[in-house]
Amino acid sequence: MPDFAFGLIVAITLGSAFMVVQGKQLLYSAIALLFTFFGVAGLYIFMWADFMAAVQIVIYIGGILVLLIFGIMLTNKITSVNISHTSLQRGAGVLVALSVLSFLVVMIGRTPWLEKTALEPAQTVDGIGTLLMMKYLLPFEVASLLLLGALIGAAMLSRNVD
Amino acid sequence: MTVDQLIDWFPISATWPGLTFLLAVLICAVPVFLFIAVYALVVIYGELKISSFMQDKVGPMGQGVGLHAWRWGLLQPIADALKLILKEDIIPAAADKKLFILAPFIVFIGAFIAFSALPFSQTLIIADMNIGVFYILAVSSLGVIGLIMAGWSSNNKWSLYGAMRSAAQIISYEIPVALSIIAVIMLTSTMSMQGIIQYQSGLIWGFLPNWLIFNNPFTFVAFFIFFISGIAECNRTPFDIPEAESELVAGAFTEYSGMRYAFFFLSEYANMFVVAGVAATAFLGGWQSPIPGLFNSPAWGLWWFMSKTMFLIFVMIWFRWTFPRLRVDQLMSVCWKGFTPIALVNIFGVGIWYLTLG
Known part of the structure; x- marks a missing residue:
């Protein structure tokens, strides 16, 4: 059973990711991205990382994707449906893509992967919280400061100063 | 009642894992959908009646020929649902x-x-x-x-x-x-x-x-x-x-x-x-x-x-x-x-x- 569900989720993720890249309309690509993000959230669940899955949905679907679609809709005339994006410089693109692929293949081969436990852990959130508050407190605070700075900057820029 | 329990319970799960997975998901999903549908009918009726009472009106009382409720316009949400199902599905050109x-x-x-x-x-x-x-x-x-x-x-x-x-x-x-x-x-x-x-x-x-x-x-x-x-x-x-x-x-x-x-x-x-x-x-x-x-x-x-x-x-x-x-x-x-x-x-x-x- 898990294999079947896993296959289904992988198919959704890869299929929609292909549509994101291949789509001729920008908005269709953005909508296909919705299914990709959702599929990735499903993959997290297979690794017992349900908190990560929910974070993935909140941040990527609820935040970034909405922002992306807003951006697409606001930068064009609302009546024009044909927002196309075409590929330029295919030769260089293929080269870059192949080098990234070979790099990834090498990395996947060399990384010592952690084995997934067969049983669901009793608590999936506690560990993340403890690590963030104890071991990685400084990076966590630096990241929140960065976000605060971005927030204040956005508020400054969008403000109408008379 | 979870999907996992249902799958274990099915006798054919060993031979058709994909099929039983879909069946178990459906068995979990269909009652929820029916619950939402029935609950929506109840709340739509409630909303019609409560809003009417708050405005000192009586709200729906009868549903026309052939659809007369027993009383109090109880069939109003069903008539509404039927209307929505039978309406033409228009997609703008x-x-x-x-x-x-x-x-x-x-x-x-x-x-x-x-x-x-x-x-x-x-x-x-x-x-x-x-x-x-x-x-x-x-x-x-x-x-x-x-x-x-x-x-x-x-x-x-x-x-x-x-x-x-x-x-x-x-x-x-x-x-x-x-x-x-x-x-x-x-x-x-x-x-x-x-x-x-x-x-x-x-x-x-x-x-x-x-x-x-x-x-x-x-x-x-x-x-x-x-x-x-x-x-x-x-x-x-x-x-x-x-x-x-x-x-x-x-x-x-x-x-x-x-x-x-x-x-x-x-x-x-x-x-x-x-x-x-x-x-x-x-x-x-x-x-x-x-x-x-x-x-x-x-x-x-x-x-x-x-x-x-x-x-x-x-x-x-x-x-x-x-x-x-x-x-x-x-x-x-x-x-x-x-x-x-x-x-x-x-x-x-x-x-x-x-x-x-x-």
Whole structure:
């Protein structure tokens, strides 16, 4: 059973990711991205990382994707449906893509992967919280400061100063 | 009852794993869908009657030839549903057809999958996840994408404006909702829906049930912030400027008709249930009886959960006919200058309360 569900989720993720890249309309690509993000959230669940899955949905679907679609809709005339994006410089693109692929293949081969436990852990959130508050407190605070700075900057820029 | 248990129970699961998986998922999903449909019929009838009584009218009394109810216009929601099913399904010529068709389903799925974490009683829950509350908050953001898709694909400026306003409102009000739930999670130190309810057993101050709304002044405030922001997330009056009938021609759904419109309608009512259900779970003790120790069997648990949830839905309907609509700038200032700071202070207060008195 898990294999079947896993296959289904992988198919959704890869299929929609292909549509994101291949789509001729920008908005269709953005909508296909919705299914990709959702599929990735499903993959997290297979690794017992349900908190990560929910974070993935909140941040990527609820935040970034909405922002992306807003951006697409606001930068064009609302009546024009044909927002196309075409590929330029295919030769260089293929080269870059192949080098990234070979790099990834090498990395996947060399990384010592952690084995997934067969049983669901009793608590999936506690560990993340403890690590963030104890071991990685400084990076966590630096990241929140960065976000605060971005927030204040956005508020400054969008403000109408008379 | 979970999907895993169902799969183990099927005799053919060894030979056809994929088939049994789909069957188990369907067995879990169909009753939830039927529940939403029946609940929507009940609440639509309730809304018609309550709003009529509040305006000193009698509301629906008869449904025309061949559809006469026994009395009190009880068949009105069924007549409404039949009308919606039989109506012509119109897709505007200039609309983006694919997205236009997809949008109602995305909106409905966002409301529908939240039901899998709602604890109807001690035993009746589809999946008691570790991250139950957070899961519900997360999947509710799917609806925003569906709304934007609906507004954009309709190719109609009023739809688009309605969708943009809806999306801006839902995204803004997600923040006070999440912050007020954090106050709850801090006290219960779990995000599982059943865990939150189990924390609220017993008595507090000697006579009150230990529900989080009574636990301390900060959670008391958090309940109201959560509930009011939840109403705003459902786009209901007094926060319904995105679909204000008189100004924006019903917002993102303007071009929809028939069954597709019905799906938007259904998901709106489903969202109301989810908000009321989470409020009942997180602040009002969920399936806990108001008299601790008495009436605490699973069947009573279902009764308590449903009565608390339906009471909150009644309050939402009540609000609709009590408060005037907020202007769009007032709406945003209430959220960002009112609820968000109060919710942040709340988190701080709950922390101090927990460390000193808890």
